[in-house]
Amino acid sequence: MSRSERRDQQVARILDAAKTCFVRSGFQGASMQQICSEVGMSPGALYRYFPSKEAIIEAITEADRRRDAEVFSLLTQGGDVVDGFVAAAMAHIRYMHDSGNAPLFAEIRAESMRNDSIDFACKMSMKDVDASFRSFLQAGIDRGEIDPCAELGTILPVMVAFGEGLAINDLPAQGVSLDRLETVIRAIAIAVLRPTGRAATLQSEPHAKP
Template sequence: MLDASPAAVPVDGDLDEASPQEARRARILDAARTCFAESGFHGASMQRICAEARMSPGALYRYFPSKHVIVEAIAEDERARCLGVLDLVHGDGPLVDRLVAGALAYLDLMHRPGSRALMLEISAESLRNSAVGDLFGRNEAVVRAALAAVVAAGIETGEIAPDVDVARTLQVMFAVTDGLVLRMGLEPDLTTEAVEPHLRRIAAALLPAPTRPATP
C-alpha cells in the first residue's frame, strides 16, 4: 500500500519563499524519482522524500497530499515525455527512419540519472499493484496507439507490406527497446550509437516493404 502518512524530518534548508510553484513541484518529483529508484515504491516513505527534497512535510503536503498523488504526477510527466518522443515518429521521411529515431530518443531519456532504475521499479510495481500498473499502462497505451496508427498509415500508402501484423510487431518492438534499456545499464559500452544500425535492421525486418511481383 502506498504510504500517505506525514512525518517530521530534519530540514537542511527549505526553498526560498519566492521560488516559483513549478520549481517546488519539480523538486519534489525529482526527489521522489530518486527515492523510488533507490528504495522502490514501498521502501520510499513520504518522510524519505521530504528529506531528499530538503523540504518540510508541511511544504511538501501542500503540493502532494499522498505518495499515490506523487506517483500520478510522475506518470503524467512521463506521458508528456512520451509524447515528445512521438513527435519524431510523426515527422517526415521513411517510416523505419522515424521509428528508429523515436527509439533512440527513448533510450537517451533512459540515460538520465535514475531513469533506468525507476523504469524497472515501475515495471515491477505494476505487476504487484494494479493501481500503479493502470497509471503507467495508460501511458504505454497512448504510445502504442500512436505507433499503430503510424504503421497502419505506412501500410495504406504502400510503404509497408500489407500482411504485417501491426499489434504483434509493436509488442516485439517494445520488448526489444525495453530489453535494450536494461542491457545498456549492464554494459555501458552499449551506447545508442552502437545499437542504432542494429535497431534499423530489426525495424526493417519487422516492417518490410511490399514484395514486388517478379518480372516475367
C-alpha cells in the same frame, strides 16, 4: 516568480527527491517521510502537493507521457517508416541514458505488476504513445510502404516490450555504442516491418498508379 511558477518549482523538487528515494530504497521501501527529508520539506507541506506515493508516481508517469509524445513526434519526420521508427527509438534511448532514469523506470515497472493504481498510471501514460505508433504504422501499411511480418495487434506489444527492455538495460551505459545500437535497431525494424520499397518508387515516378 508567479505563484504558478513557484508551485511548479516545488513539484519538480519533490519529484526529483522521490526519484532518488525510489531508486535507493524501492517503491515499497521509500516512505513519504524519507522523501520529505530528501527534499527538505515538512510532511504537511509535502502532502499539500501529493497525498501519497502513488500520486507522485502518477505525476512522474504523466511527465514521461509528455516527453514520450515529443519523442514519438519524430516518427513522422523520417524519410520513411523505418527511418521514423529508428529516429524515435534512438531519441528514447539517448534520453534514458542521459537522464539516468533506467533504474527508476525498472522500479516503476516492477511496482506496476503488484500495485493496481501504478499499473493504471503506467497504462494511461502509454495510451497516447500506443495510439500514435499504431496510426503511424497503419498509415505505412495503407500506403503500401511496409508489409509487416504479423498483424499490428501482435507487433505493437512486442515493440513496446522491446522498448522497455532497452530503457531498463541502458545499453550505452554498458559500453554499447549508439552507432552500433542504431544499426541493430534498424535491422530489427526492417525485419519486422518489411519495407516494400514502394515509397521510393512512387517518389521517383510521381505519375505511377498506386
